Amino acid sequence: MTDDLREQVHAAARRARVAANELVLATRQSKDAALHEMATALRTRAAEVLEANAKDLEAGRAAGLTQGLLDRLTLTEARVDGVARGLETVAGLADPVGEVLRGSILPNGLELKQVRVPMGVVGMVYEARPNVTVDAAGLALKSGNAALLRGSSTAEHSNTALVAILRDALEAAGLPADAVQLLPCHDRASVTHLITARGLVDLVIPRGGAGLINAVVQQATVPTIETGVGNVHVYVDASADLDMAQRIVLNSKTRRTSVCNAAESLLVHADIADEFVPRITDALNAQDVTIHGDERFARDPRVQAATDSDWDTEYLSLDIAARVVGSIDEAIEHIAEHGSGHTEAIVTSDLAAARRFTARVDAAAVMVNASTAFTDGGEFGMGAEIGISTQKLHARGPMGLTELTSSKWVVWGEGHVRPTS
Template sequence: MDEDLRAHVHDAARRARVAAADLALATRQVKDAALHAVADALVRRTPEVLAANAEDVRRGRESGLGEAMIDRLTLTEPRIAAIAEAQRTVAGLPDPVGEVLRGGMLPNGLEMRQVRVPMGVVGMVYEGRPNVTVDAAGLTLKAGNAVLLRGSSSAESSNTALVAVLRDAVAEAGLPADAVQLLPCHDRASVRHLITARGLVDLVIPRGGAGLINAVVEGATVPTVETGVGNCHVYVDAAADLDMAVRIVLNSKARRPSVCNAAESLLVHKDIAERFVPAVARELAAAGVTLHADDRFAALAETPTVPARDEDWDTEYLSLDIAAKVVDSLADAVAHIAEHGSGHTEAIVTADVRVAREFTARVDAAAVMVNAATSFTDGGEFGMGAEIGISTQKLHARGPMALPELTSTKWVVWGDGHVRPSS
């Protein structure tokens, strides 16, 4: 059975390589037309996608899936419309393929250019969120790649319906349907066979919880990009505008708590804690947020809190929970983030430019916000269109990954009978 599954995954990868070779030659006009066709098809076929998604949501509730995960899983007509619009946005972005990064004429007359080229075959391993199915397919296609999608069993019906829409639309636009393929999701061995398919798969991107990401990164022999885990902090400095800080904390935590750019920890400078803690605790409580507070924060809050445990500082809740702590200084806040942060997004609220510059220089994260909510770390908000993930590593991409991050480069050298002299 395992050998059959391995053969299935590798056969899909071989078909993807054939499709990728065709995509590498596709013009921007053809690729953009395919993305518009995808967007139109998603809107037109929304009822069948919603019917499939309802089956997933029903099974999820019956199996006891938490509300945060149900929210990630759920599609609605407005969400599908937004997913479709994201494809139109991607179509409107510059095509990275063929972009010249550097080069010129050498003294000996050789003409050299380093240009962007498609990555080839991209594997995507992800949990729960069916919107990732479309985002990943659209971005990889625009960058000239084929994609192998390995979603979770919790979203099987949704992903199956979405991939059917995608393949039909891509084929109608004149591109190979095998540019988008869905892999089996009921056996974890399919992930193993995907992430060890050296020579067939060029890059694997895991997107989900820490367990999934670690399993892929540690088990892969194919190059991977580590994405997603977001233990994000908001640090409210002594020089903060407190009304602004309350708005930023509330938006960072409660806007959509189930996503990776939601704040999971709140750090408050001791000099403003007496004034700020009661206000922010009251607003968070009104939004339904449970505060896991240290002793100093709890003593100042005028609404109920629960005692913070050691593990709370390292927890990505993905729910209406936040860990909260009073710190003595900027240095203490930076040290706390260095120990417990995940390298995703960190934010400071301060009117002191010197403090803000020190924070941005010392904090090691893919994105650092000054007087802005962590919720802005998003490919769409950064003007990239839909993102394929947010890289928390340093090579070869960091932060929201969009079209350029889905390409590699090659050197193209033109000569006129040039030969290298003997040494």
């Protein structure tokens, strides 16, 4: 069974390589036309997608999925239209393939150019988020890559319907359907076969919870980009405008709790704690947020006393850890110890404090007087995103088109040979 599954995954990878070789020669016009065809097909066949999604939601509720996971899994007409619009946005972006990064003519007359090129075959391993299926397919296509998609069994019906629609649209646009393929999802061994298919797969991107990401990063022999979990903090500085701070904390926490850019921890400077702690406690309580607080927050009987584990928890729910700190440096130290390198925010009116925070906090995105919800490829003008990288090599932060490319050196000569030494 395992050998059969391995061959199934590897065969898909070989088909993807053939498709990727065709996409290398595809023009921007043809790729953009295919993206528009995919968007139109999603809207036209939305009923199929929603019917399939309803089956996944029914199974998910029966299996006891958390509300946060059910929210990630849910598709609506508006969400289907949203991912379709994402494809159209990607079509409107510049094609990164062929961009000249640098070039020169050497003294000996050789012409050098470093140009962007596709990665080739990109594997995606992700959990109950069918929108990722469309985002990954669209970004991969525009950047000239073939996508191997390994979603979770919780989204099996949704992903199957989406990929069938995308493949039909690719064929209708004259591009290879195998540029988008869905891998088996019921046996975890299919993940293993994908992430160890060195030579067949050029890059793997895991997107999901800490367990999934750690398993892929630790076991993969294929190059991997780590898209980390979001233990995200909002720090309210001594000089903060408290009205602004309240808006930012509430938006960061409650806008959508199931996403990785949602705030999970709140840090408040001691100098404003007497005024801001009761105020933000009232505001969060009004939004049904459970506060897991330190001694200062826990004076309020509505606040649960925080445990050591709360500072490291990505709740993905209406919960937040909260603590009073004595200084900006104490806030930065807390973030360094407990943060996940995703997004951190400061609310302040002190320019020096903002500069200190942005310089010292080590994260993919640092917000000054803005909600953490803005860490998003669409909000950053990238169209859809394939994930948010929390590592430092190759890509960091929201990953759009350019992050799915590599580069090559193209050297032109006229019979040049290098002198022997």
